[in-house]
Amino acid sequence: MNMTVLVKRSLFAIGFLFAAAQFVRLTKTNPPENVAHTIQVSTPVGSEVSRILERSCADCHSDRTAWPWYSSVAPASWLVISDVNEGREALNLSRWGLYGDGQKAKLLTKMCEEISNGKMPMPTYLVIHRHAQMSYTDIQTLCSWAQASSQDLASIASTEAKGKN
Numbered sequence: 544m545n546m547t548v549l550v551k552r553s554l555f556a557i558g559f560l561f562a563a564a565q566f567v568r569l570t571k572t573n574p575p576e577n578v579a580h581t582i583q584v585s586t587p588v589g590s591e592v593s594r595i596l597e598r599s600c601a602d603c604h605s606d607r608t609a610w611p612w613y614s615s616v617a618p619a620s621w622l623v624i625s626d627v628n629e630g631r632e633a634l635n636l637s638r639w640g641l642y643g644d645g646q647k648a649k650l651l652t653k654m655c656e657e658i659s660n661g662k663m664p665m666p667t668y669l670v671i672h673r674h675a676q677m678s679y680t681d682i683q684t685l686c687s688w689a690q691a692s693s694q695d696l697a698s699i700a701s702t703e704a705k706g707k708n
């Protein structure tokens with residue numbers, strides 16, 4: 544087999560696999576959001592923190608994902624859709640109000656941890672979404688809010704415990 548034939552056959556095979564991949568579809572969803580359950584409504588969040596969460600986290604951690612065009616083209620779509628599904632599973636800012644206080648406190652601590660060690664927002668996401676990059680100030684703002692909020696939760700919990708005695 545000469546080179547030209549080999550190249551042509553390879554390109555044909557790649558094209559065929561790409562076309563076939565389009566039939567394997569994951570479902571992109573944006574479930575309806577109940578505003579009362581959003582983090583902005585159910586927990587005190589300053590406008591600065593809200594802006595950071597919306598800008599850098601909401602695409603994977605809320606029910607209001609701005610789906611990019613490549614989320615419709617396999618195999619990129621498989622990666623994007625599963626990141627969003629797993630992201631929502633781990634932390635959903637649209638359903639924050641439905642978490643118990645213990646879960647909220649745990650997630651607040653994790654949020655600060657994940658952004659401080661550069662794990663969140665996912666580095667692969669930042670390659671394309673440059674505007675979502677966290678500055679040093681953003682990290683400090685989010686971390687001090689997270690710490691204050693989890694202290695609030697702890698003091699509510701201890702007041703409630705005292706009330707019961």
Ligand code: HEC
Binds near residue numbers: 600602630653
């Ligand atoms: C491109 C999608 C994407 C973006 C953007 C993103 N995350 Fe995530 N996040 C994920 C995925 C996927 C997971 C679950 C898998 C994992 O833990 O790596 C996750 C997990 C988490 C967890 C739970 C970690 C654990 O161990 O339980 C926290 C907390 C978190 N992200 C915070 C954030 C914050 C805060 C931002 C914004 C500053 C952010 N993420 C932006 C995709 C994303």
